[in-house]
Amino acid sequence: MWGSIAAIGAGLAVLGAGIGIGQIGGKAV
Secondary structure (H helix, E strand, O other), rough: HHHHHHHHHHHHHHHHHHHHHHHHHHOOO
């Protein structure tokens, strides 16, 4: 159970980081 929650949390963290990098890249351009 906790493993699944950790996996979901990690996935959301990766997606959030990707979106953040995309926004920074878009502003830079």
